[in-house]
Amino acid sequence: xxxxxxxxxxxxxxxxxxxxxxxxxxxxxxxxxxxxxxxxxxxxxxxxxxxxxxxxxxxxxxxxxxxxxxxxxxxxxxxxxxxxxxxxxxxxxxxxxxxxxxxxxxxxxxxxxxxxxxxxxxxxxxxxxxxxxxxxxxxxxxxxxxxxxxxxxxxxxxxxxxxxxxxxxxxxxxxxxxxxxxxxxxxxxxxxxxxxxxxxxx
Numbered sequence: 001x002x003x004x005x006x007x008x009x010x011x012x013x014x015x016x017x018x019x020x021x022x023x024x025x026x027x028x029x030x031x032x033x034x035x036x037x038x039x040x041x042x043x044x045x046x047x048x049x050x051x052x053x054x055x056x057x058x059x060x061x062x063x064x065x066x067x068x069x070x071x072x073x074x075x076x077x078x079x080x081x082x083x084x085x086x087x088x089x090x091x092x093x094x095x096x097x098x099x100x101x102x103x104x105x106x107x108x109x110x111x112x113x114x115x116x117x118x119x120x121x122x123x124x125x126x127x128x129x130x131x132x133x134x135x136x137x138x139x140x141x142x143x144x145x146x147x148x149x150x151x152x153x154x155x156x157x158x159x160x161x162x163x164x165x166x167x168x169x170x171x172x173x174x175x176x177x178x179x180x181x182x183x184x185x186x187x188x189x190x191x192x193x194x195x196x197x198x199x200x201x202x
Contacts, residue, residue: 014063014093017041019056020071022049023084028075031088033061034068041067052084055181063093071107078103081153102153104165146197147180148174149172149189 018031026049033041038202042059049055061067069090073079079086080101087101090109098109148161148169172191174181180191 002040012062012064013060015091016027016059016061017056017091018044018059018069018088019054020044020049020079020088021054021086022051023079023086024051025075025083026051028073029071029079029086031069031071033059033071036066063112065112066110067112069098069109069111071103073105076105078087078107081151100157102151102157103159146194147171147184147191148194148197149185150192150194151189153187155192157192161194166194169194169197
């Protein structure tokens with residue numbers, strides 16, 4: 001286990017516990033916790049991870065602040081499920097903040113004293129780009145909505161396709177039934193609405 005050192009007053013200190021079970025490519029993974037000003041408070045690097053093994057970090061940070069936890073994967077495929085059944089879990093002051101494994105380049109979650117309880121976001125912060133053309137599969141969209149094939153674990157985790165990720169997915173709108181159609185999708189994929197990828201109909 002990795003144990004962090006801290007000079008924070010024990011009265012205001014709460015334990016942050018980060019556990020990662022690495023997939024087959026542990027060198028792709030790292031994590032950080034930033035404060036409201038964007039400064040890194042603590043972080044963990046891939047050097048401490050081994051394939052298929054669990055590793056825990058324990059850090060003591062001020063419990064009276066708002067933080068953002070971010071897990072990174074430089075390969076863009078998360079820690080589950082294409083290259084092993086990896087996962088991660090974050091606890092703060094004894095409570096589970098976030099657990100998961102299916103994401104792309106990164107996944108961000110707010111925790112701590114952030115005013116009202118924030119809903120964790122699984123969509124990366126991205127720039128808005130135009131909807132790409134030429135993807136295989138069905139049509140793209142109708143009526144301002146778009147339909148794309150997304151891996152089932154991502155769908156179940158609440159992932160929403162961001163604008164600059166549209167070209168990573170197969171289009172699956174069926175113009176004959178005027179709805180998304182799983183027929184266009186591969187195994188362990190689902191046809192879901194992706195409003196960010198709509199191109200105004202067509």
